[in-house]
Amino acid sequence: MSTSDPTLDPALDPAVEAHLEATREARLASYLDLLRIPSISTLAEHAGDMRRAAEWIAAELTRIGFDHAEVSATPWHPIVYADWLHAAGAPTVLVYCHYDVQPVDPIELWETAPFEPFVRDGRVIGRGAADDKGQLHMHLRAAEALLATRGRLPLNLRIVFEGEEESTSVSMPGWLDANRGRLGADVVVISDTGFFEGNIPALTESLRGILYTQIDVSGPPADLHSGTYGGNVENPANALARIISELKDRDGVIRVPGFYDDVIPVDPAARARLAALPFDEAAYLERIGVPALAGEHGYTVLEREGARPTLDVNGIWGGFEGEGSKTIIPALAHAKVSMRLVARQDPLTLFEQFRDFVLRGAPPGVRVEVTRLGAGRPSATPVDQPVVRAATRALRATFGQEPVFKRNGGSIPVAEMFERQLGLPVVLLGFTNPDDNAHSPNESMVLANYEIGIRTICLLWDILGREGID
Amino acid sequence: MSTSDPTLDPALDPAVEAHLEATREARLASYLDLLRIPSISTLAEHAGDMRRAAEWIAAELTRIGFDHAEVSATPWHPIVYADWLHAAGAPTVLVYCHYDVQPVDPIELWETAPFEPFVRDGRVIGRGAADDKGQLHMHLRAAEALLATRGRLPLNLRIVFEGEEESTSVSMPGWLDANRGRLGADVVVISDTGFFEGNIPALTESLRGILYTQIDVSGPPADLHSGTYGGNVENPANALARIISELKDRDGVIRVPGFYDDVIPVDPAARARLAALPFDEAAYLERIGVPALAGEHGYTVLEREGARPTLDVNGIWGGFEGEGSKTIIPALAHAKVSMRLVARQDPLTLFEQFRDFVLRGAPPGVRVEVTRLGAGRPSATPVDQPVVRAATRALRATFGQEPVFKRNGGSIPVAEMFERQLGLPVVLLGFTNPDDNAHSPNESMVLANYEIGIRTICLLWDILGREGID
Numbered sequence: 056m057s058t059s060d061p062t063l064d065p066a067l068d069p070a071v072e073a074h075l076e077a078t079r080e081a082r083l084a085s086y087l088d089l090l091r092i093p094s095i096s097t098l099a100e101h102a103g104d105m106r107r108a109a110e111w112i113a114a115e116l117t118r119i120g121f122d123h124a125e126v127s128a129t130p131w132h133p134i135v136y137a138d139w140l141h142a143a144g145a146p147t148v149l150v151y152c153h154y155d156v157q158p159v160d161p162i163e164l165w166e167t168a169p170f171e172p173f174v175r176d177g178r179v180i181g182r183g184a185a186d187d188k189g190q191l192h193m194h195l196r197a198a199e200a201l202l203a204t205r206g207r208l209p210l211n212l213r214i215v216f217e218g219e220e221e222s223t224s225v226s227m228p229g230w231l232d233a234n235r236g237r238l239g240a241d242v243v244v245i246s247d248t249g250f251f252e253g254n255i256p257a258l259t260e261s262l263r264g265i266l267y268t269q270i271d272v273s274g275p276p277a278d279l280h281s282g283t284y285g286g287n288v289e290n291p292a293n294a295l296a297r298i299i300s301e302l303k304d305r306d307g308v309i310r311v312p313g314f315y316d317d318v319i320p321v322d323p324a325a326r327a328r329l330a331a332l333p334f335d336e337a338a339y340l341e342r343i344g345v346p347a348l349a350g351e352h353g354y355t356v357l358e359r360e361g362a363r364p365t366l367d368v369n370g371i372w373g374g375f376e377g378e379g380s381k382t383i384i385p386a387l388a389h390a391k392v393s394m395r396l397v398a399r400q401d402p403l404t405l406f407e408q409f410r411d412f413v414l415r416g417a418p419p420g421v422r423v424e425v426t427r428l429g430a431g432r433p434s435a436t437p438v439d440q441p442v443v444r445a446a447t448r449a450l451r452a453t454f455g456q457e458p459v460f461k462r463n464g465g466s467i468p469v470a471e472m473f474e475r476q477l478g479l480p481v482v483l484l485g486f487t488n489p490d491d492n493a494h495s496p497n498e499s500m501v502l503a504n505y506e507i508g509i510r511t512i513c514l515l516w517d518i519l520g521r522e523g524i525d
Numbered sequence: 526m527s528t529s530d531p532t533l534d535p536a537l538d539p540a541v542e543a544h545l546e547a548t549r550e551a552r553l554a555s556y557l558d559l560l561r562i563p564s565i566s567t568l569a570e571h572a573g574d575m576r577r578a579a580e581w582i583a584a585e586l587t588r589i590g591f592d593h594a595e596v597s598a599t600p601w602h603p604i605v606y607a608d609w610l611h612a613a614g615a616p617t618v619l620v621y622c623h624y625d626v627q628p629v630d631p632i633e634l635w636e637t638a639p640f641e642p643f644v645r646d647g648r649v650i651g652r653g654a655a656d657d658k659g660q661l662h663m664h665l666r667a668a669e670a671l672l673a674t675r676g677r678l679p680l681n682l683r684i685v686f687e688g689e690e691e692s693t694s695v696s697m698p699g700w701l702d703a704n705r706g707r708l709g710a711d712v713v714v715i716s717d718t719g720f721f722e723g724n725i726p727a728l729t730e731s732l733r734g735i736l737y738t739q740i741d742v743s744g745p746p747a748d749l750h751s752g753t754y755g756g757n758v759e760n761p762a763n764a765l766a767r768i769i770s771e772l773k774d775r776d777g778v779i780r781v782p783g784f785y786d787d788v789i790p791v792d793p794a795a796r797a798r799l800a801a802l803p804f805d806e807a808a809y810l811e812r813i814g815v816p817a818l819a820g821e822h823g824y825t826v827l828e829r830e831g832a833r834p835t836l837d838v839n840g841i842w843g844g845f846e847g848e849g850s851k852t853i854i855p856a857l858a859h860a861k862v863s864m865r866l867v868a869r870q871d872p873l874t875l876f877e878q879f880r881d882f883v884l885r886g887a888p889p890g891v892r893v894e895v896t897r898l899g900a901g902r903p904s905a906t907p908v909d910q911p912v913v914r915a916a917t918r919a920l921r922a923t924f925g926q927e928p929v930f931k932r933n934g935g936s937i938p939v940a941e942m943f944e945r946q947l948g949l950p951v952v953l954l955g956f957t958n959p960d961d962n963a964h965s966p967n968e969s970m971v972l973a974n975y976e977i978g979i980r981t982i983c984l985l986w987d988i989l990g991r992e993g994i995d
Contacts, residue, residue, distance in 0.1 A: 097849030282935025286835035375840035379567030465752025
């Protein structure tokens with residue numbers, strides 16, 4: 056039941072604001088401490104750092120006042136769980152963030168060391184500042200502010216902080232099944248998304264899925280002299296280039312048969328919401344720094360990002376990369392190729408279609424292998440949920456601006472897992488600015504977004520605690 | 526004038542043979558010493574090793590009895606020059622070899638350290654064992670054997686040992702012009718080629734030219750999140766794959782307009798010589814270790830190698846090469862692409878055509894640069910030269926087998942420079958077995974070819990000294 060006038064924005068509890076104001080410096084220091092742990096999930100050498108980050112967070116949760124804080128084992132990186140369930144009669148929210156980060160390559164394009172974070176021009180700069188340790192830290196500090204001020208939370212919280220989000224959450228389905236008994240909630244709030252262009256507060260109504268693959272092409276057992284053998288031996292790097300070029304046409308349309316079978320067009324209302332967004336294509340182009348945009352004809356930039364699938368090479372390598380010249384036919388060539396998926400596209404089905412297409416097109420002079428490195432389904436969250444309405448009010452009250460709805464081109468596979476495996480509605484509430492360089496060198500978080508966002512979370516918990524969810 | 530019966534093979538001077546037999550161990554030790562110097566011309570970090578190798582060779586030339594041994598400066602790596610010009614009335618031969626070697630990547634495929642050579646199963650194993658320090662060393666030892674035995678050579682020799690052959694001899698044209706005054710000769714003998722399949726003694730009648738390029742594709746200034754931007758931003762690695770795939774069709778035909786304009790078909794006699802060679806395609810396929818051969822329809826393997834141009838990617842790289850997954854649109858993608866040229870193809874003209882074709886096909890969302898890293902013209906040496914006839918006799922006498930004529934798919938740009946800039950006829954007399962793994966891991970030289978080849982050279986100098994060249 057909703058008892059408040061939704062046109063009247065509530066204000067943040069002054070006692071909570073006072074606590075937040077008094078603890079600003081310590082909060083920043085703690086934020087930077089968390090960023091200093093190089094928790095790169097995809098690289099085996101950082102397994103110890105992953106564990107260290109999980110333990111750091113679990114200790115914080117206990118210190119703040121959560122119960123049952125635990126570094127919960129999975130087949131790969133641990134998941135941090137905690138709960139606070141003493142608000143009888145109030146809703147239960149499951150909060151999801153992730154403590155793992157992307158690798159740092161190309162390291163030479165970082166202005167400073169990725170894991171030595173610092174503040175400059177109102178931004179926290181460092182790997183994970185935005186995606187997603189900054190947002191995880193906001194949830195820690197929001198709960199701390201409420202608990203420190205009042206000794207209790209206005210609703211029940213369950214915390215699930217993952218360590219494999221940047222590696223397509225491979226352990227998560229099993230962990231969700233095994234922990235189903237302690238994951239009961241009314242809604243999942245995921246903070247791993249961000250604002251709209253121009254730092255306009257936003258809620259995300261859909262996420263693309265992902266299929267991440269590697270293509271390995273092998274020719275001769277060792278590199279060959281390209282003079283002696285050139286013209287008679289299939290070159291694995293040339294073959295790989297051809298395979299990749301045949302995956303997508305010049306207009307960005309993917310040529311894998313069946314790829315678009317489950318791409319259901321977005322409904323007119325959703326398309327209208329996208330069209331209504333204050334999108335400035337010139338500013339977008341300038342921010343990205345490319346000579347021209349590319350992509351499928353017949354769609355806007357925001358539709359291409361949020362409502363259409365795509366395919367990208369994430370890495371390619373083979374043969375001689377040094378200075379000067381080396382005249383060889385390389386023995387091996389490799390590429391990492393990922394697809395972003397929408398609507399009802401299923402990455403496991405698509406992988407079979409993708410692999411078959413690649414293998415069918417491979418020339419007889421090489422051996423080709425295709426491996427699936429990750430998969431996550433696309434997801435969409437209805438915009439008319441009570442929690443979405445409450446989050447809209449909390450954002451408007453704290454940021455002083457009307458929030459918009461956006462469609463996120465990125466993938467958070469757990470969103471769909473929470474929906475499908477646990478039957479929970481999901482709300483995507485994130486606070487980063489689009490120019491945060493997530494996954495890129497010089498990742499940053501606007502410090503004001505971090506600070507105001509903590510207040511948004513406190514206010515949202517208060518609204519939901521007071522008004523309920525249904 | 527020729528005074529001998531060409532059907533009667535001369536024999537090696539027994540005194541020279543005795544000397545060679547007595548010095549076998551010391552000769553091998555010296556050979557391995559030379560291989561231990563990592564003289565990789567293309568890598569700046571080895572500039573000191575290049576100089577050390579040149580000085581080692583110049584000191585040997587002096588010790589052996591050559592005059593004017595000099596480490597002669599060029600804008601890049603020095604050229605070793607020496608001469609012995611005391612055989613009045615006898616011909617003058619300019620001997621060319623090179624002391625630089627290919628890089629060693631992929632180092633992990635070497636069974637042993639590339640610059641710690643050793644002998645196993647009748648082979649010297651190590652980078653440069655065959656290409657070309659082994660053959661250079663044969664010329665040092667042949668001249669030493671003659672000078673040590675008789676105090677003189679049967680003809681006049683000029684030595685030109687280069688340090689940039691594996692880097693398309695970029696300093697050579699200038700050096701040849703500047704040193705024209707001391708390069709007068711009747712013929713140039715280049716020892717940088719090898720025998721035919723099955724270790725059949727061979728003389729090489731043509732070399733392919735080369736055009737070596739690098740293609741650099743740049744998109745956004747930094748890697749972008751492939752979720753957020755995938756579908757709107759041209760991916761430099763996808764663009765590069767398309768560019769490469771459009772350079773050559775599935776049958777190996779190069780699609781650069783004008784590319785075949787100067788490809789004059791070989792004459793029927795040359796084609797017949799190729800067809801007469803005892804080529805075993807099954808053995809060739811098995812030795813290379815690929816599932817199937819590739820290449821232009823309508824040509825034999827040996828024609829594709831020696832009489833047709835081709836195009837290969839020698840290296841490609843961009844984006845994430847680590848384990849696991851990283852979801853980025855790479856900022857940069859690069860490829861090294863080289864072409865082998867035949868007949869009258871001119872690499873400088875072709876470079877313009879190649880660059881224009883690549884740039885025309887590049888999508889508007891990326892910037893593309895094409896750089897020329899090296900160029901060498903193709904060359905052909907007539908098979909009816911007196912020196913070729915003499916070399917045939919010397920090979921037959923020492924190896925006990927009739928030599929054949931082969932066309933070499935590799936490139937030795939200096940061959941054409943000697944012909945065009947100095948007006949000198951060139952003879953390609955080399956001694957390596959086709960399974961020598963030149964440019965590949967585990968390069969080797971058959972020790973018997975090295976030993977008998979030294980005797981071939983001694984005998985050839987005796988024949989030319991006695992019979993003259995015209």
